[in-house]
Structure formats: structure tokens, C-alpha cells
Amino acid sequence: MKVLLIDDDKLVCSSLQIILSADPDIQVVGTGYHGRDGIELYRKLKPDVLLMDIRMEIMSGLEAGDKIISEFPEARILYLTTFLDDEYIIKALHIGAKGYMLKQNYESILPALKAVYAGQNVYGDEIITKLPDLIGKANDTKSLDQYGITEKEYEIITKIADGLSNKEISELMYLSEGTVRNNISTILEKLNLRDRTQIAIFYYKNMK
Template sequence: MSQIRIVLVDDDKLVCSSLNIILSSQPDLKVIGTGYNGLEAISLYESLNPDILLMDIRMEQMSGLQAGEEILSKFPSARILYLTTFLDDEYIIKALNIGAKGYMLKQDFDSIVPALRAVFIGQNVYGNEIVSKLPTLLSPSPDISIYQRHGITDKEFCIIELIAEGKSNKEMAGELFLSDGTIRNYISIILEKLELRDRTQIAIFYYKHR
């Protein structure tokens, strides 16, 4: 079985140790390096080329966001998953803007392993608390041109907006007077046009282009 190679970076050594134990107990996960600040994160990423960098945000010498921005400028395909205790709006927006693959709270302990697996296969992962904050974080005017370039129709854009509002297929069907099957078809077409994998990515795409 191939393993997902992970570098851990957190200024709390107890957190690093605990995460190392938890992740190493999974047969498909392997911790290949551990660091305690942003400078070490950069060095470890460059020397080890991990599949995923699991990193805290507030750290001494250099923050996780500063390190992530530098890493992604050099390695655009880097998969960075932030794991923090902070729900600060500016941190979430910065993580989105630099291209992080996820932003999780340490309180969501049971979600860490599934989040790593999801990031590894190309999904973006944001905890429920983060997704629920997105509508209030970003500016209200969507960049319509990006959708036009992808061939998104007015109806499809309407469905994208409803997905971003957290509407279920049933709720959208009722609101648009369509069947559940038609809604599912629309979502499949939207995913294909935008080259996305799931509903969460559609919502994130919407709020990133506002």
C-alpha cells in the first residue's frame, strides 16, 4: 500500500508528538518530518517534498501563512492543510488566497485523518465553521467573467449561488421548480465545466471569485 507522506509543523511540541502518534497509527499515512515554525516548514518542504504539509498558523519566527505563501510561490502544486485553533477572518481569507488546500480547527480532531486523505486526492477541505463564515468574509460582487469563460449559463450560476448558500438538492429543486434529478444533472455539468470534484469546491470557488 502506498503511503501519504506528511510533514507536521506546529510550535507546540506536544501537539506534534500527539499528531505523529495518531497519524502513524494509520497504515496509509506516514509522518516523514516534524518542524516547529514557518522557517522549518520551508526547509522541510524543500528537502523532503511531502505529499501534504500539515501546519499550524501562529508560530514564532515565521507564521504558517507566511511559510505557506513562500512554499506555494515556489511549488504551486504543494498541498498545504492548515490545522489551528484560530477562526480569525483574516487568517481564513489569507489561506484561501494563497491557495491552501484546507483549513481545519484542532477541535475537529476526528476530521483530521479524513481531511488528509481528501486533500491527497485533490479535494479542498474546510471545516464547517469555516465554510459557514465564508459568506460574510468576502466582497459581495461575484466576478461574472470567470463563469462566462467556463461557459456557465445563468441557470447554472443560480445553482452555484444556492450551493454557496448551503442549500440541499431538495431545497434547490423546490426553489427552482425542478426535479431532484435535474438538479443533480446541473451540478454534474457545473463540476465538469469548472473542473471541480464536489459541492464544497463549488462553494469555495464561488467565494474565492467574489
């Protein structure tokens, strides 16, 4: 199994390379230190599995992973990070990563790589407990992407669907009424709708 390592901490890269190279079934074919390295080295080396950090300088692992999977849909990416942020996990699910592990679980990295190589999806115990809720959130994110709606606009849509006025929305979201009105105009244009009632109907038909 050919593995590409991408992590902005050179000590982590070096340590992982030592750990993985001790297994006769694994060949570390390259290392890089930011997302752009990940894209360039993936194109060049075509690894079986890309083991990559998330938060890095120049380009994040999530941005790099999105570009890699768009170009190489068969890519197997396993994220290895210190961050348990819902936003990161949802994005990893959304782009099609094969796994998400925390760095402190060093003993699980090798089995996780082999599982991903075998075609399985692998998530650490801490992530698994979050998955039922996160999958719902991930589906919401796909809806937003599908309709070109931002998270703020989506929140306004849900509040319109709940029957709230512009004033009530502005108070709940700490926005001016003018900002709420502007966002509603943008939502109507993006969804090709006429009025607030149609926004509420659209939400219950397509986004609920």
C-alpha cells in the same frame, strides 16, 4: 501518503504523529516547529501534504505557506489551528491552501488529510458557514494586491467613492485631515490618477 507536520507546540506535533502513524496509508516524514522549518523541510522532503499551524514564533504558517506555494504551486497545505479569525482564513484562501481546520476537531484531521491528498479542498464546519462572506473579502484582498493599495487606502477610496469629504473621512477613520490628504496623494500616485473624481470612477470600474 507522506505528511509533514509543522506546529510550535511539540506536544501537539507528537500527538499528531502518533495519531497519523497509526494509519498504514500515512507516513509522517518530518516535524518542525515554525514556518522556516516548514519551508526548509518541504524543500528537502517534498511531502504529499503539509499539515501546519498558523500562529508560530519566528515565522507564521501563513507566511511560510505563501513562500512554499510560490515555489511549489502544486503544494497541498492543510492548516490546523485554534484560531477562527477571518483574516487568517482569507489569507489561507488567498495563498491557495487546500484546507483550514480547527485543532479541536481531532476526529476530522485524518479524513481531511486524505481528502486534500485526493485533490479536494477541505474546510471545517465552522469555516464553511463563513465562506460566502469571506470569498468576497478575499477577492477584495486580491484587488488590493493587484493595485498595490493598502487596506487603509482602500477604505479611504470607498469613502471618496461615497462622496465624503476629507473632514468626514478623517472623523470616521479617526485620522487627521493631513493624514487623509497624504493618503489620497499616495493613492493618486499608485493608481496614476489626477483627482478625487478619477478615484471614485476607478473604484466603480475596477474595485466594486
